[in-house]
Amino acid sequence: MAAGGIGGHDEKEQTLNQLLSELDGFDPREGIVILAATNRPEILDPALLRAGRFDRQVLVDRPDKIGRQAIIKVHLAKIKTAPGIELEKVAAITPGFTGADLENLVNEAALIATRRGGDEVTMDDFTQAVERLVAGIEKRSRVLNPHEREVVAYHEMGHALVASALPGADPVHKVSIIPRGIGALGYTMQRPTEDRFLISSGDLKNKMAVLMGGRAAEKLIFGEVSTGAADDLDKATEIAREMVTRFGMVEALGQAVYERRRHAFLGEAALGMKSKEYSEETAREIDMAIKSLISEAFAKATEVLTSRRDDLEGGAKLLLEKETLTPDEFPPLAPIGRDIDQAAE
Numbered sequence: 144m145a146a147g148g149i150g151g152h153d154e155k156e157q158t159l160n161q162l163l164s165e166l167d168g169f170d171p172r173e174g175i176v177i178l179a180a181t182n183r184p185e186i187l188d189p190a191l192l193r194a195g196r197f198d199r200q201v202l203v204d205r206p207d208k209i210g211r212q213a214i215i216k217v218h219l220a221k222i223k224t225a226p227g228i229e230l231e232k233v234a235a236i237t238p239g240f241t242g243a244d245l246e247n248l249v250n251e252a253a254l255i256a257t258r259r260g261g262d263e264v265t266m267d268d269f270t271q272a273v274e275r276l277v278a279g280i281e282k283r284s285r286v287l288n289p290h291e292r293e294v295v296a297y298h299e300m301g302h303a304l305v306a307s308a309l310p311g312a313d314p315v316h317k318v319s320i321i322p323r324g325i326g327a328l329g330y331t332m333q334r335p336t337e338d339r340f341l342i343s344s345g346d347l348k349n350k351m352a353v354l355m356g357g358r359a360a361e362k363l364i365f366g367e368v369s370t371g372a373a374d375d376l377d378k379a380t381e382i383a384r385e386m387v388t389r390f391g392m393v394e395a396l397g398q399a400v401y402e403r404r405r406h407a408f409l410g411e412a413a414l415g416m417k418s419k420e421y422s423e424e425t426a427r428e429i430d431m432a433i434k435s436l437i438s439e440a441f442a443k444a445t446e447v448l449t450s451r452r453d454d455l456e457g458g459a460k461l462l463l464e465k466e467t468l469t470p471d472e473f474p475p476l477a478p479i480g481r482d483i484d485q486a487a488e
Contacts, residue, residue: 159188166196205241207338208234214242218249225265233269236316236334248272270317278330279323287328294361295320295329296459298371301360301444302331302353304454307470307478308447309349315476318458319467328371344392347382351440352447354379359444360455376437383436384429393432401429451475 169175179197181187191197206214211234219228237245251272256264287295299318306312313333320329333353342350358372386392388402401421419426448455454475462468470477 159190163190163196205239206245208238211237211240211245214245215249218246222249222253223263225263228264228266228269232266236270236273238335238338244276248276251275274317274323274330274332278327278332287322291328292320292463293459294365294369295371296462297360297364297455298357298369299329299331300455300458300462301356301358301363301448302375303356303476304451304458305356305359305444305447306331306333306353307476308451309352309443311343311346312349312353312478314478315470317467317469318462318476320462321466344386344390347386347392348436348440348443351379351382351436352443354382355437355441356444356448359441359448363445363448363452364455364459379437379440380433383433383440386436387429387432393436396425396428396432401425 166177169177177197184200192200208231212230215230215233219230233248237248240248248269249272252264252268255268255271255275259268261268299320303315303318306315313335315331316334317332318329319332322328323330354375355372357375358368361368361371384402387396389400391398391400421429458468458473458475461473465472468476
């Protein structure tokens with residue numbers, strides 16, 4: 144046992160030491176090349192990466208849009224597709240997918256086509272496959288009472304209308320009140336137009352506003368809020384905390400990092416240990432800044448929906464009737480100032 148009663152990592156350290164000894168024991172004249180792979184490079188011991196050991200590092204990251212097109216093309220060779228399939232559009236709705244995810248996507252689309260009795264896989268099959276992988280399986284057996292369906296319809300339409308009104312937000316692809324997965328009673332699917340590697344503070348604030356759009360719609364229409372925004376609040380709080388503690392985006396706290404990404408390991412993960420490198424006074428300022436950012440996002444979402452209340456009510460009623468809507472079926476879902484066709488590109 145280590146000091147303080149916390150279990151030590153003797154086995155881990157012994158394994159590491161033995162590996163280092165073996166690496167140093169190779170004769171460089173023998174022409175032996177050692178390769179290794181990991182998906183947790185951030186927790187590797189620095190001794191492994193010094194010159195003479197694993198000193199050459201090759202990053203294999205998630206594929207970008209062009210890479211996703213190439214991977215999808217390889218897997219499409221196994222199935223029969225409809226003439227109208229555009230790889231660029233399939234790649235556009237799969238940001239963040241790995242090669243394995245894309246292979247699974249193609250297989251899932253083929254299964255969906257088979258279930259409907261089709262002879263070939265269509266673009267709609269791919270869209271349904273993405274929804275199934277991202278949001279979960281449809282749960283039509285989960286019957287909501289009329290009031291719950293109405294709340295969910297306004298909630299999802301709130302997300303969609305705020306997303307369509309704010310610059311930089313990903314275009315809305317589909318809005319649905321069909322329950323999916325374990326706890327999702329509805330969902331708003333957005334489709335990025337491009338891969339992004341830098342996000343401004345304004346874009347992050349707009350993203351938070353979109354997340355708060357569902358709760359803002361509930362408050363505006365029903366005068367109270369429900370538990371349906373639990374996941375939205377979790378994501379909005381995480382964005383706000385990152386803005387405050389990691390990205391230095393709050394002027395009052397200065398250009399400083401207060402929390403680093405820490406990857407819990409072994410005993411620390413079990414005990415939930417977390418290092419705090421700031422005072423109680425600073426901790427209070429961080430809490431207040433996070434609260435302020437979330438309140439600002441909620442106010443922005445409320446302002447947008449108040450100005451678009453007619454669209455909110457009309458969209459919710461149409462959503463209750465059809466259960467699923469796209470910008471083609473309800474034009475106000477398209478980004479303001481742009482054509483629906485442009486938004487779908």
